[in-house]
Amino acid sequence: MVEVVAALIWDMDRFLICQRPAHKTRGLLWEFVGGKVEPGETKEQALIRECREELAVTVAVQNVFMEVVHAYLDMTVHLTLFNSVIADGIPQRIEHNDIRWITPQEIPQYDFCPADTEILKKIVAVYATGGTNMNFAEIAQSRQSCRSYDATRKVEEEKIAAILETARLAPSACNGQPYHICVCRGESAKAVAKACQGMGMNKFASDAPVQLVISEEPYCKTAAVGAKVKGNDYRSIDIGIVAAFITAEATAQGLGTCILGWLDSEKIQEICHLDGKVRLVITLGYAKTDDKLRTKKRKDLVELTSQF
Ligand SMILES: Cc1cc2nc3c(=O)[nH]c(=O)nc-3n(C[C@H](O)[C@H](O)[C@H](O)COP(=O)(O)O)c2cc1C
Numbered sequence: 067m068v069e070v071v072a073a074l075i076w077d078m079d080r081f082l083i084c085q086r087p088a089h090k091t092r093g094l095l096w097e098f099v100g101g102k103v104e105p106g107e108t109k110e111q112a113l114i115r116e117c118r119e120e121l122a123v124t125v126a127v128q129n130v131f132m133e134v135v136h137a138y139l140d141m142t143v144h145l146t147l148f149n150s151v152i153a154d155g156i157p158q159r160i161e162h163n164d165i166r167w168i169t170p171q172e173i174p175q176y177d178f179c180p181a182d183t184e185i186l187k188k189i190v191a192v193y194a195t196g197g198t199n200m201n202f203a204e205i206a207q208s209r210q211s212c213r214s215y216d217a218t219r220k221v222e223e224e225k226i227a228a229i230l231e232t233a234r235l236a237p238s239a240c241n242g243q244p245y246h247i248c249v250c251r252g253e254s255a256k257a258v259a260k261a262c263q264g265m266g267m268n269k270f271a272s273d274a275p276v277q278l279v280i281s282e283e284p285y286c287k288t289a290a291v292g293a294k295v296k297g298n299d300y301r302s303i304d305i306g307i308v309a310a311f312i313t314a315e316a317t318a319q320g321l322g323t324c325i326l327g328w329l330d331s332e333k334i335q336e337i338c339h340l341d342g343k344v345r346l347v348i349t350l351g352y353a354k355t356d357d358k359l360r361t362k363k364r365k366d367l368v369e370l371t372s373q374f
Contacts (some may be wrong), residue, residue: 067135067142067143067144067183068102068141068142068144068147069102069103069109069112069143069144069145069146070100070101070102070103070143070144070145070147070181071100071101071103071110071112071116071145071146071148072097072099072100072101072146073098073099073100073113073117073125073127073147073148073150074098074131074147074148074149074150074185074189075099075125075151075152076151076199077149077167078197078199078200078204078208079169079200079320080169081167081168081170081189081199082098082099082165082166082167083096083097083098083165083166083168083176083178084096084097084120084121084162084164085097085162085163085164085165085166086096086162086163086179086188086326087161087162087163088163090139090152091138091140092129092179092194093104094163094180095177095179096176096177096178096179097178097182098147098158098185098295099116099117099120099121099177100113100116100117100120100145100147101116101119101120101241101364109146109148110121110127111146113125113127113148113150117150117220118269119160119161120160120161121155121157121158121160121165122155122157122158122160123152123153123154123155123156123157123158124152124153124154125150125151125152125153125176126151126152126153126157127148128148128149128150128152129148129149130146130147130148131147131148131172131185132185132188133145133146133147133302134147134149134181134182134184134185136180136181138180138181139369141183143181144354145185146183147185148311150241151371152339153318155187160365161318163358168292170189170190170193173189173190173237179334184262185318195368200312200317200318202266204320204339204356205317207359207362208317208359209313209314209317210359210360210362211323211324211325212272212274212322212324212349212351213246213324213357214270214321214353214354214355214356214357215270215273215274215275215349215351215352215353215354216273216351216352216353216354216355217272217273217275217320217351219273219275219351219352220275221275221321221350221351221352225316225319225351226249226276227322228315228319229278229312229316229319229321229350230249230314232248232311232312232314232315233247233308233311233312233315234335236254236307236308236310236311237307238289238300238304238308239289239292239300239301239303239304240286240288240289240300240309241286242285242286242288242300242304242306243283243304244279244282244283244284244285244286244289244300244301244304244305245280245281245282245301245304245305245308245342245345246280246282246283246340246342247278247279247308247312248278248279248281248315248338248340249276249277249278249282249336250276250277250278250279250338251275254277254337254338255274255275255276255277256272256335257261257333257337258271258277258279258347259271259272259274259277259349260272261329261330262277262326262328262329262330262334262335262347263336264330267328267364268326270324270349271324271326271347271349272347273350273351274322274350275323275350275351276349276350276351276370277347277348277349277350278312278343278347278348278350278360279334279340279344279346279347280305280308280309280342280344280346280347280348281331281334281335281341281342281343281344281345282301282305282342282344282345283302283342284342288337289301302345304341306346307318309325309346312348312359313325313348315319316350320332320352321350321351321352321353322349322350322351322353323348323349323350324348324349324354324358325347325348326346326347326348326349327345327347328346329344329346331343331344331345335346343372
């Protein structure tokens with residue numbers, strides 16, 4: 067059995083694949099960067115060496131994503147695929163015919179080495195519906211108010227469920243969660259979008275296939291007392307936090323959002339049968355492909371922060 071290691075390297079929602087040279091066995095098939103473990107090497111050392119030799123990058127080797135055993139005609143390999151991140155360098159095409167960053171959805175467009183089949187299935191299972199593999203800083207960088215939706219593209223129900231589950235985990239004053247989230251699709255989404263328009267505002271909202279309506283619920287007793295005694299509007303803060311959780315999870319799922327505060331509460335309460343005042347609507351859907359990431363305009367840290 068030949069011990070082989072390989073790296074699963076992500077850049078936002080894409081992972082790196084390499085095409086074997088035409089003259090080698092399994093020529094022109096795609097694979098993960100990696101290779102055989104040499105005598106005296108640990109698997110991690112072998113992977114670092116292979117990534118340097120094949121791509122001129124230094125990787126930080128993390129946990130094992132998957133192990134597979136595959137019998138080729140010429141040898142049986144035990145392949146260990148490690149989650150890895152590039153610590154230094156930009157991948158260069160040194161040994162391979164080509165290298166590419168692809169999304170899990172693009173896997174069917176490539177012919178992979180047979181040993182990778184089960185791994186690719188797992189990548190699809192873990193990531194293809196979940197969207198991306200971003201850390202929080204990357205989510206914060208890539209979240210932006212989406213004002214150009216692909217009206218023809220439905221949002222998968224499992225993605226909506228994942229967003230709501232994350233919203234459920236948002237912190238709130240006295241853990242009171244003084245809000246309600248109503249998910250509107252189809253005609254009710256259109257009606258909510260309309261109730262967020264007027265005076266030229268929020269025209270784009272009509273193209274978003276889902277609208278998340280956040281309305282007020284009464285405070286719990288302790289938060290009500292605290293808000294009164296301290297003169298602090300905890301409910302608005304709580305609603306802001308849950309909106310932040312929702313937009314962050316949507317970004318992680320590869321979806322676009324825009325928080326709307328320009329809205330007609332009474333109309334939306336009627337549409338959604340809500341007693342509480344509507345505080346925010348969040349448009350949700352896939353951004354059009356030409357909706358590129360804008361440069362963030364923000365106050366600089368000197369103005370925004372102070373330190374003692
Ligand atoms: C409470 C709140 C209300 C907002 N209301 C609207 C709105 O009605 N329409 C809109 O287009 N954007 C709205 N926005 C989006 C902001 O304009 C946007 O977040 C801000 O300009 C920063 O841009 P970015 O989200 O693309 O980073 C709102 C954002 C927040 C947090």
